[in-house]
Each structure stands twice: as C-alpha cells, then as structure tokens.
Amino acid sequence: MxxxxxxxxxxxxxxxxxxxxxxxxxxxxxxxxxxxxxxxxxxxxxxxxxxxxxxxxxxxxxxxxxxxxxxxxxxxxxxxxxxxxxxxxxxxxxxxxxxxxxxxxxxxxxxxxxxxxxxxxxxQKAVLRPLPEHAGPLHIASVYLAAEAEAVIGGDLYAVARRPHSTRLMIGDVRGKGLDAVGEAALVLGAFHATAHREPDLPTLAAALDGALAATPGPLDRAAGEDFVTALLLDVPDDAGPVSCLSCGHPAPLVVRGGLPVEPALPDPAPPLGLGLATLYARTGSFALGPDDIVLLCTDGVLEARDRAGTFYPLPDRIRTWPGGDPQSLVSYLRGDLLHYTGGGNLGDDAALLAFRRRDPPAPAPAPREGPA
Incomplete structure (x- = not known):
C-alpha cells in the first residue's frame, strides 16, 4: 500500500x-x-x-x-x-x-x-516552470503526464520566452523517462531561457541549445548517439505574420482549424539536440495562423500511447471529436481522453501537450475629438 x-x-x-x-x-x-x-x-x-x-x-x-x-x-x-x-x-x-x-x-x-x-x-516544479496563460497576444495552455507515478515531471519539457515583437515556444523530449531524464531536461530548459530572447532566428537558437547540450557530460554517451533531446522551436510574431517553426527530430505541430487537425507543410526535421548536428541540418519552415486557429504541440508519449490492444493513440482522430473551445479546453479534453484510452494512465512514456492561439491585439481607441475653442 x-x-x-x-x-x-x-x-x-x-x-x-x-x-x-x-x-x-x-x-x-x-x-x-x-x-x-x-x-x-x-x-x-x-x-x-x-x-x-x-x-x-x-x-x-x-x-x-x-x-x-x-x-x-x-x-x-x-x-x-x-x-x-x-x-x-x-x-x-x-x-x-x-x-x-x-x-x-x-x-x-x-x-x-x-x-x-x-x-x-x-x-521538479522548479525545473519545469508553469507556463503563463498569456504571452503577448498568445493564449497558452499545457498539460504534463509523467510516466512514473511518483514523479511530476520526467524527460518531457516545454518553455515560453518573450521577445520584443514575438513569442518563442519550445517543446522537447529527452531520451528516456522518469527522474533519470530530469537533469537533461533542466539543462535544455536553462539554455533556452538564457538564449531564446536574444538569438536572432531559430537556427541560431537551435545551435545554442545543441552546443550547450553537447558540451555537457551526460549520463550516457552522446558521441555514440545514446543521449539526445528532440525539440520543436516556434517563433510566433505578435502581428498576423506566419509562424516560424524548426524541428530537431520532434513531431510536427498540428493546426486545429475549424475543429479539424491540419499538419502544415514543413521541412524535414534536423537531427536531435546533443549530437552536434543540428547546426548543419536545421531548416526553418513557416505556416499561416488565423485568429481562431489553435496550434497543438505534443511529445512522443502522446503519439506512442497504446490501448490494451496495443493500438497507438490516434491523435488527429481524437481531435475531431473535441467539441471545440479554447486551448485550455483542448488540452484538458485530450488529457482525459488519453488517460481513458490507455486504461487509466498506464503510459509507457512521459507525455506533454501544449496548445496556443493568437488573438489579434485590440485596436487602439480613437483619440478624443477636441471641441470648438
């Protein structure tokens, strides 16, 4: 007991x-x-x-x-x-x-x-800080499900950083799960918070994260490809411009548009962080984002969750059954559905979901008209 x-x-x-x-x-x-x-x-x-x-x-x-x-x-x-x-x-x-x-x-x-x-x-909570509900014009929601029952976090990670005219987001997955991966997650999160606001573009940000991870000894041998971190980096401008996206071995985002999941056309992902190869192969793509679109990011723990019959969790199909709402209602719905699908939370790996929607900033109020002198 x-x-x-x-x-x-x-x-x-x-x-x-x-x-x-x-x-x-x-x-x-x-x-x-x-x-x-x-x-x-x-x-x-x-x-x-x-x-x-x-x-x-x-x-x-x-x-x-x-x-x-x-x-x-x-x-x-x-x-x-x-x-x-x-x-x-x-x-x-x-x-x-x-x-x-x-x-x-x-x-x-x-x-x-x-x-x-x-x-x-x-x-653990100090390592994975709670995400703000709002960052600039973004409304953000997230949920984390640790595979180990006694853990709050494990090898999955996410973070948000504000820049003068945009918001940068990251979601990632450390190889492995549970408390053994917390140190690697803390290293990547620390590097992101230290560099995300100052690097000019996503490839240089990916290079900074890759260098920080590759230069730090880990529990496994990174040179042999045994220790790495997949990551998805996004730069969301405050205006109506397209969202920049770069993947380092991480699943692509889904855009929920009109209740239907759409996978944007993006370049092939670069190798994961920690192998010293992200700088050579990193390519940035972009996709348009409407005012009512919701972007959903997830880790492998969601896509590779299985039911009792061994069938993988069909994330796009489950999104279609979502009744609609804001990002918080989307991640809450998927969390409950994922736990039910896996038979009460028997996850084989840590799972994280992050959703956001960009709202157009309110128009400035007109200046008061001066009366006659």
Missing part, C-alpha cells in the same frame, strides 16, 4: 473504524453467550490488525487496548480464568503490541517518505 493511499484512508477513518469496533462487540457477545468451552476471544486480535491497515499507531493501540479489555471481561464473566485462558490473554497482548509497533514504524517511514517526496516535487 502506498503512503498516499494510506493518507487518503486516514482521512476516512471515522467510517473505517466502525468495522473493528463492531468486530470486537460481536466476538465478545458471542463468546459470552456460548458455553465456556467455546473460546472465540482469541479472534479479537483481528481488530487491531485491521485497524493498522488504514490508521496509525495511536488508533491501533486504542483498538488493541479495547480488544484486550474485552478479552479480560469475557474471562471474568466465566469465573476465575484457567491456564489456557491466561495464555490466550497474554498471546493477545503480545500480538497486539507487535501490531502497534509495526504501525508505529510505518508511521515513521510515511513521514520520512512524505518529506522526501515534498522536496523532490518542489525541485
């Missing part, structure tokens, strides 16, 4: 405790009403054992004391206790003490676990 599940059950223990208490009452009543040679009181040890499964050491000790008191009361109603009755009472006390002791140890481990997990989650 996970400690998170234990904490959830502790929140409902006023209802759960009714079971052990009823068990003590029933066993005690039946033992009193049956002939003396029929002994049911040894079963009272079940009550503290059940209590320990959903509560802490204090409540377990209280139930154990109540069970022991019931055992003594039954013995007293049947006259002076015989030797076997005294042995049964001592056995109940010993087993109850062990149950309480192990419940205490579990409480200590649970506190330590929650403290360590809290620190880990804080560190």
């Amino acid at each position: 996970s400690f998170d599940l234990l904490s959830a059950r502790e929140g409902r223990r006023p209802f759960w405790i009714a079971g052990p208490l009823a068990l003590i009452a029933v066993i005690t009543l039946v033992d009193v009403l049956t002939p003396p040679q029929v002994r049911l009181s040894p079963f009272l040890v079940v009550a503290p054992a059940i209590t320990a499964s959903f509560s802490g050491a204090r409540l377990t000790a209280a139930v154990a004391a109540l069970a022991l008191g019931a055992e003594v009361a039954v013995d007293m109603t049947e006259g002076p206790p015989a030797l076997n009755q005294s042995v049964a009472t001592l056995a109940l006390a010993a087993v109850s003490a062990l149950v309480v002791f192990f419940a205490y140890l579990r409480d200590q481990y649970a506190r330590h676990y929650r403290h360590v997990r809290s620190l880990a989650l804080t560190a």
